[in-house]
Amino acid sequence: MTSFTFKTTLFCGLLLLGVAELFAQETQKLRFNGLGRTTLNNTQYGGDLQDSDTTNAARINDGEFLLDLGINATPNEKNEIQSILRLRNEFGGFFGAGFTVEVRELWGKGVIANKIRYRAGDMDISQTPFTLYLADEEGMVNEPTIFQPQKEIIEYENFFTDDNTRRMQGLKLDFALEVSQVIDEIEFEGYITRVRGTDFVSVANRFVGGGTVAFKDRKYGRIGLNYVHTFDDLSVGQVPNGIQNPVYTADWDLHLWENDNLGLHFKGEAGFSSVQLEEDSVIVFEADDNFAEGMVGFDVKQANVKVDLGFRNVGPDFITVAAQSKRVDFTRQQRYFNRIGNERFLRAPTLFDLGRDFQLYTSQISEQLMAYDLRLSNAMPYGRATPNRRGFIANIQYADSAQAVNLNVEAAILSEIAGQGTEELKDFTLIRVASDLNIHKLIDWEKDLVFTLGLQVEQTSRDGVEVEQVDLSSNLIEAGLEVELFDNFDLLLGTKILNSEGSDYVPVYDNFNTVIDFPGRTVVDDTELLTAGGFKYRFKEGIYLTAQYQTFDFSRATTPENDYALSQFFILYTMNF
Amino acid sequence: MKKAYVYSCLVLLLGAWGMFSSCNHDTDEDGPSLVDRFGPFRLEDSLSVSAPTVDFANGETVFFTAAFNKNVNWTVTITGQESGSVKEITGFSRELNPETATWDGTTTELPLFRAEPCTAVLTVEGEDSLQLTTQLEVLSGRVYEGSLITDFEAAGPNIVQRNFEFEFTARVGVTQEIPAGSGESCLLLEGTDREDGGATDNFFVGLFEILAPVTGEQFIPVPSTVPEDVVFNCFIYGNGDPATIAIVDFYADGNGNGTYEEGPDTQFTTGNINVTWTGWQLFSITMSDLGITEQQLQELVGMRLVLISDNNNQTMPRGKVSYGVDFMIFTQNQPLMP
Numbered sequence: 037m038t039s040f041t042f043k044t045t046l047f048c049g050l051l052l053l054g055v056a057e058l059f060a061q062e063t064q065k066l067r068f069n070g071l072g073r074t075t076l077n078n079t080q081y082g083g084d085l086q087d088s089d090t091t092n093a094a095r096i097n098d099g100e101f102l103l104d105l106g107i108n109a110t111p112n113e114k115n116e117i118q119s120i121l122r123l124r125n126e127f128g129g130f131f132g133a134g135f136t137v138e139v140r141e142l143w144g145k146g147v148i149a150n151k152i153r154y155r156a157g158d159m160d161i162s163q164t165p166f167t168l169y170l171a172d173e174e175g176m177v178n179e180p181t182i183f184q185p186q187k188e189i190i191e192y193e194n195f196f197t198d199d200n201t202r203r204m205q206g207l208k209l210d211f212a213l214e215v216s217q218v219i220d221e222i223e224f225e226g227y228i229t230r231v232r233g234t235d236f237v238s239v240a241n242r243f244v245g246g247g248t249v250a251f252k253d254r255k256y257g258r259i260g261l262n263y264v265h266t267f268d269d270l271s272v273g274q275v276p277n278g279i280q281n282p283v284y285t286a287d288w289d290l291h292l293w294e295n296d297n298l299g300l301h302f303k304g305e306a307g308f309s310s311v312q313l314e315e316d317s318v319i320v321f322e323a324d325d326n327f328a329e330g331m332v333g334f335d336v337k338q339a340n341v342k343v344d345l346g347f348r349n350v351g352p353d354f355i356t357v358a359a360q361s362k363r364v365d366f367t368r369q370q371r372y373f374n375r376i377g378n379e380r381f382l383r384a385p386t387l388f389d390l391g392r393d394f395q396l397y398t399s400q401i402s403e404q405l406m407a408y409d410l411r412l413s414n415a416m417p418y419g420r421a422t423p424n425r426r427g428f429i430a431n432i433q434y435a436d437s438a439q440a441v442n443l444n445v446e447a448a449i450l451s452e453i454a455g456q457g458t459e460e461l462k463d464f465t466l467i468r469v470a471s472d473l474n475i476h477k478l479i480d481w482e483k484d485l486v487f488t489l490g491l492q493v494e495q496t497s498r499d500g501v502e503v504e505q506v507d508l509s510s511n512l513i514e515a516g517l518e519v520e521l522f523d524n525f526d527l528l529l530g531t532k533i534l535n536s537e538g539s540d541y542v543p544v545y546d547n548f549n550t551v552i553d554f555p556g557r558t559v560v561d562d563t564e565l566l567t568a569g570g571f572k573y574r575f576k577e578g579i580y581l582t583a584q585y586q587t588f589d590f591s592r593a594t595t596p597e598n599d600y601a602l603s604q605f606f607i608l609y610t611m612n613f
Numbered sequence: 614m615k616k617a618y619v620y621s622c623l624v625l626l627l628g629a630w631g632m633f634s635s636c637n638h639d640t641d642e643d644g645p646s647l648v649d650r651f652g653p654f655r656l657e658d659s660l661s662v663s664a665p666t667v668d669f670a671n672g673e674t675v676f677f678t679a680a681f682n683k684n685v686n687w688t689v690t691i692t693g694q695e696s697g698s699v700k701e702i703t704g705f706s707r708e709l710n711p712e713t714a715t716w717d718g719t720t721t722e723l724p725l726f727r728a729e730p731c732t733a734v735l736t737v738e739g740e741d742s743l744q745l746t747t748q749l750e751v752l753s754g755r756v757y758e759g760s761l762i763t764d765f766e767a768a769g770p771n772i773v774q775r776n777f778e779f780e781f782t783a784r785v786g787v788t789q790e791i792p793a794g795s796g797e798s799c800l801l802l803e804g805t806d807r808e809d810g811g812a813t814d815n816f817f818v819g820l821f822e823i824l825a826p827v828t829g830e831q832f833i834p835v836p837s838t839v840p841e842d843v844v845f846n847c848f849i850y851g852n853g854d855p856a857t858i859a860i861v862d863f864y865a866d867g868n869g870n871g872t873y874e875e876g877p878d879t880q881f882t883t884g885n886i887n888v889t890w891t892g893w894q895l896f897s898i899t900m901s902d903l904g905i906t907e908q909q910l911q912e913l914v915g916m917r918l919v920l921i922s923d924n925n926n927q928t929m930p931r932g933k934v935s936y937g938v939d940f941m942i943f944t945q946n947q948p949l950m951p
Contacts, residue, residue, distance in 0.1 A: 325638055351638040424643075454640045457647035503652040543644055551644030557651065 070106040070120060071192070072611040075099045076127060083589070083601035085377050092376055099127030104140055115146035152211040159208055160201035161227055163248055164287050166305055166327060167264040169359040170202045170399060171419025174412035175390045177490030178444075178470035180516020180530030182568045185582050185608050186392045193394040196363065203399050204229035204244065219253040231266075231401055236273030243267055244358055244401065257290040257301070266357050266401060276316045279403050279548075283309040283356045299335030304328070304346065311355045311548050313403075321547045325351030329420065331429070344431040352424040352454040355548045357401050360418040364390065365398045366407040376600060385409065387532050387566045388588035388602050405545045411510050411536035411560055414496045415450055415464035423549055425450045425464070440477040444470045456543055456551055460500035467493045476520075483520035490514030496540055508538035508560070524574040528584070534564040561593035578612030648683050655682040658708070660689075660735040660745035669718030669726070670753035677714040679735055679745065681707055686738035689714055693751070695729040697792060698722065709735070718755030720951050723848055723893035724794040725940065727754045754795075757951070759846070759944035760834040762916070763827045765793075765800045771827035772800065774819070780804040781819040781920075782933070794848030794893045794939030801850075802859075803935035806922035816858075818920040818934060823941070824873050825914045831871050833913040836945035840901035840910050846949035850937030853891035857934040858921035860885060863900075865909035873915030881905050885921070888936045897948035916941075 076099035081092060101124070108118040120141040143157030162169055179187060190196070195203030206229030213222045226247035234241040246264035262285045268278030285307025293300040310324035331346030366385055371393050376383050385396055408417035416422040427450035434443040446468040452461040469491040476485040491513055498506035516530040539559040543551040570584030584606055591599040658680035667675045677689050684707050691700040699722040704713045720726055728751055735745040765772070768787040776785075781804040784790055793799045804818040825833045835843050849859060861883045868877035881903040886896060900910055922934045942949060 323639075352643065353639055453638050455642050457642065457644045457650070459642055501648060501652065504647050541647065553645060554647065554650060 065110055067108045067110075068106060069108060069613055070104045071102075072104070072609075072613070073100070073102045073189070074609040075189070075606060077604060077606040079372050079602065079604045081373050081376065081600065081602055083599055084596075085598055085600040089377050091378055091380060092373060096372060097127070101125045101127070106141070114150075115144065117144040118142070152209055155208045156206075158203065158205055159227075159229075160195060160197055160199070161204055161208065161229070162199050162201040163246065163262050163264060164260070164285060164305055164359075165200075165420040166285050166307060166329075166356055166359055167262045167283050168202060168244065168246060169419065169421070170196065170200045170361075170363060171359070171421070172200070173363040173390065173397070174409065174417070175364075175387055175512070175532075175534075177468050177492050177512060177514055178472070178488050179490065180488050180514055180528075180532075180568075181486070181518045181526075181572075182516060182528035182530035182570055182584060183391050183532070185572070185580075185584075185610065186606075188610070189608075190392075190394040190397055194363070194397045194399050196397070196399065202358070202401075204231055206230055206244075219251050219256070221252050223248070223250040223252060225250075234269075234273050234275060236275065238275060238277075240268035240270055240275040240278045241272055242279075242401070243269060255291065257288065257303075259286065259288045259290070261286050262307070264356070264358050266403075270314070278314050279357075280312040280314070281309065281355060281357050281403075283307060283358075294335075297336070297338055299333075299337065301333035301335070302330070303333060303344075304330035306330075309354050309356050311353075313547055321550070323353040323355065323548070325353035325355070325423070327351055327354045327421070329429075331431075340435055340437060342431075342433040344429075346429050347427070348420070348429050348448075348450070349426045349453075350421065350423050352452075353549065354421070354423050356421055357403055357548075359421045360405060360423070361398075361400065361402045362406045362408065362418060363397050363399070365396060365400075366409055368396050368398075371395050373602070377598060381598065383600075386588065386590055387534055387564050388586070388590075391532075391566070392604070403548060405549050408542070410496075410508065410540050410542055410558060411534065411562060412512070413494070414508060414510070414540065415448060415466040415494055424452050424454055424456075426453050427451055427464070438477050440474045442470075442472040442474075444468075457541060457554055458498075458500055458504040460498050460504050462496055462498040462506055462540075465493075465495040467491075483523075484518060484526070485520065486516075486518040488514070488516040488518075496538075506538075506540045508536070508540045510534070510536040526572045526574070528568070528570050528572055528582075530568045532564075532566040534562065536560045536562045559594055563589075563591045565589045575611075579610065581607070581609045583607045646684060649685070652683050654685060654737065654740050654743075656680075656743065656745075657682055660709070660733070660747050662733060662747050662749045663711075664749070666750045666752050667716075667718070668752040669755040674715050674717045675749060676711040676716070677702070677709045677733060677735070677747070679709040679714075681737070683707060685740070688736050688738075689716075689733055690736070691716060691731050691733045691749075693726045693729045693731050696724050696727050698724050698726045700726070718751070723895065723951060724792060725754055725796075725951060726751050727796060728752055757942065757944075757949060759942045759949065760836050761828075762833055762941040762943070763823060764795045764940045765798055765938070766796045767798075769827065771824040773822040773824065775822060776804075776819045778807065778817065778819065780806055780817075785819070785821075791850060791937050792893075794850060794937070796939075799848075799850065799937045799939035800918070801935065801937045802918060802920040803933060804920060804922075805933045806924065806927075806931055808924075808929070808931050816921050816924055818922050820917050820919040822873065823916040823918065831914075832866070832911060833916070833943075835900075835910055835913070835943050838907050838911055840903075840905050840907060841899065842946050843900040843910060844897050844944045844946075844948050845900060845941070846895060846897045846944055847941040848893045848937075848939045849886065849888055849896050850893050850939070851888040851890040852935055853889065854932060854934060855889055856923040856926040856932065857888040857936050858885045858923045859888050859936050859938075860917075860919040860921060861896075862917040862919065863903065863905065863913055864915045864917070865905065866912040866914045871914065878914060879909060881909075885923075887923070893937075893939070895949060895951060897944075900943075 079096045081094050103123045104120050106120040110116045122138045122140040125135045141158045145155040147153050208227035210225040228245040230243050232242035244266045248260050248262045250260040252258050265282040267280045270278045285305050287305035289303040292302055306328035308326035312319050313321040327350040329348040331344045333344045335342050430447045432445040448466040450464040455461050471489045473487040494510045496508040513533045519527040521527050539557050541554040542558050544553045546552040566588045568586040572582040574580045586604050588602040660679045663676045667673050686705050689702040698720045701721045702714050706713050730750045733747050737743050765787050785801055785803050787798050788801045789798045806818050837843050863881045864878040867879040
C-alpha cells in the first residue's frame, strides 16, 4: 500500500469517528445514526489469458468514502420518522468530482389509538418462503468470516437482511387481538407497496399487496393464513401489458407433543397461485398451480438435536414472483473485468464476483424465472419455492450445550414433476452441511479461535436417449479460520472451492415460467479456487478495520486457453453508529 | 376446548396438505423437444408423391410423404420445368403426409403452373447434404376463383395498341417473347421516351386499351357490386430497371352508350406503379380505393395499361422501359392467392 493510500484511509477513518462522536450527542426528540465506510481496493487480473490480453488493464484501483447519515426524530412517543442521507465520494474524486448526495431511506412509523401499528415509506417485508420472501443467494453455505465484510457491503447496499426480507416502499399496518378463551392471540398484518414506477407508455406501476392472519398459542403452536398479490396497474398512462399474480397459502407449526426430553412438531405450508399476463386488454397467458410442504420435527432435547423430515411438492406452474425472484441477477454486467481476452468474451459471475460485486445483486421482483448458474444451484435455484420439484427433505441441527460445536445439515432428494424438453424427469440430490467449531471453548482459551466449514454437494441426473441424458455434479467447499491474536485483533483465513463437472440444459424462460428454448447443452468441467488471508481489528461492536488479500483461479478443462486469475487487496473501514 | 380446537385445525391442515399434495399438476413436457433440437437426424422414409400426375383444373391435389426420426424444419420445393414456377411447402414435423404436405396447384413464386412436368425437392434445415427428389406431371393448372378479364392467351380486336408517339418497340403486344405469368403468352409494353425536348418529351411512351368485350360481355364482369369487396389483380413483369412506371386505368360508361369512349367515360386510375422488380409479381388493389361507385363498377367498359418512362430516374440517353401484364382478374373480398 502506498503512503498516500494509507494516509487517506487513516484520515477518513478519523473523520468518520469524529462525525460519530458528534452525532452521538442525542437529544430526546432528535437522534443520529447511520454508517460510515471507507474502502480502498486494488484488483488484479492475471493468468494465461491475461498474458495475451491486449484489451484489458491488468490492474484496477478504486474505492469510495461513504457516509449514510440517519436522522431519527420522535416528535412524540407514538410517532417516529427517519431519513438516511447518503454522501458518497469515489476514490480519486478530485475536489468534489464523483461526489453524490442522495436519500437512501425515508420512513415514518407509529401507533394509532394504542392499537394499530403503522409504517409508511421504506420498509423490509417478508412473509413465508412461498409468498413474499428473498431466498439466500447461491455460492454460499457457511461463509468464512474473512469473506463477510465484503458480503456485508453487498447486503447493506441491497437492503438484504437475515430475515430474508425484501426492501419495499408503501404502507404497512399490524395489530393483534387477544382471544384467550381459544388461543393466545390473533395477529393481523397487511401492507401495500409499490415496487416499480410507470413510464406511462410501456412500463406499468407494479404493486405488491398482501397480509397475514396468524393464530398463535404458546402451547399449541401457530397457524397462519397468508395472501400476497403482485399486480400491475394499467389504469395509469397507456401501458398495454401487465401481470396479476395472487398467491394464497396457509402455514403452520403445531406442537403435537412435548415433554422435557422430546418435542414433536408438525409444520409446513400449502397453497396455490394463479398468474395472468394481459396485453392490450387480452389475456395472453394464464396458469395456476399449487404446492405443499409438510415436515415432522423431532426435538431431542437432551441430545441437543433437532430433526425435521418432510415432503415437498411444488407444481410446475406454481408462480409466486415475490418469492421466486432471486438475489443474484446473472444477466447483469459485472463491475470488474466484465469482458476479458482479446476475443472479449463475457466473463460469467464466479465465487470471486459473488463475494464482492454488489451490482450483481438485486431485490427487484422479476415476472419470469431469472437466470441461474447450474454449477452453484441446480436443485433449488429459486429457493424452497422453486417450481417443478417434488421429493423428500430433511434438516438436522445440533448444537452442544457449550455452543462449542454447531452443526446444520440439510438434504433434499427431489425430482421434476414435468419434464423439460423431454418426458424424462431430472433427479436432484442436494446435501448442505454447515458447521462452526468454536475451538477456544473446547480448549478453554479466552480469545476466539473458530473454525468454520461449509459443504454443498449437488447431483443432477436424467435418463433417456443420449441427447436427453443429464449428469452434473457440483461440490462447494468453504473453510475458514478466525484467530484472535490480540484483544479484538483477528487473523482471518478462508477458502472456497467449487468443482463442477458434467452437463445439463439451462432453459430460457418467457411468460413467467414458459420454456421457450434450450440454447444448447451446457458442459462444465470447472474449478474455482478462492483463498484469502487478512486481519481485522474490532474497535467495538459494528466498528472495524480490515485488510485482506484474496486470490482467485478459474479453470475450465473444456477451454483451458481461457483460464484466468484474479486477485484483490483491500482495506475496509466500517462504522455503524 | 383449546385442545379440541387445535387438533381440529391439525386435522383440517393435514387434509388440506394431503389434498394439495395429491393434486394433479400439469405434467406436459415443457419447451421444445431436446431430441428435435439436438438429436441426430435420420431419414426413415424417403420422399414420394401420392400420384404421378395431377389435374388441378378438375380439383385434384397431390401430397408428398417422407418420414424422419425427429421433428425437423423441412421444405418441399416444386419447380415447373417449363414455366419456372415455384411452389414451396414448409413444415415442422416428423413426417410429410396429407395433412402437412398437400399441393393444390398454388404457387409461391410466379408465374402460375401450367400443364407441364415438375420436379419436387425435399430439403431439411441443418442437413445440407440431404436432397431428395421426385417427379410429377401437372395435366392442367389450377383454376382460380374470380372474374377473369383476360390472360392474354391470344391477341384480338379488344386489345388495342395506342402508339401515339411512336415510341413503342416492335415487340409490344400479346407475345411469348418473355415468359408468361399464366399460360403461354402475355401482354408486353416496351419502348423508349424521346428526349428531343419537343412536344413528345413528356414521360409518356404508349398504352394498350383492353375493351370489355374481351371478356365476352358488354361490361367487364365483377364478382360483387360492392367496390369495397372487389379486388383487381394482375401479374406485372419487370426487368429491374428503375425508370419503368405502369398505370392501370378503368373506364366506367359515362354516357350510357355501353361502349368505351375515352372522353365521355369516367376514368379511375391506380396511379403510378413503379415496376422496379425483376420477374413476375402480383399487383392487387381494392376497387373502392379508386373512388368508384357501385353503379360505375357494374358498367366498366374498358381499361388502359399505360407505360411511362420515369425520366427523373433515367440515364442520358434515355433507356428502354418495359413491363409485361398477365392474368387480369377480379376477386372478391381478398386479393388473389396464387
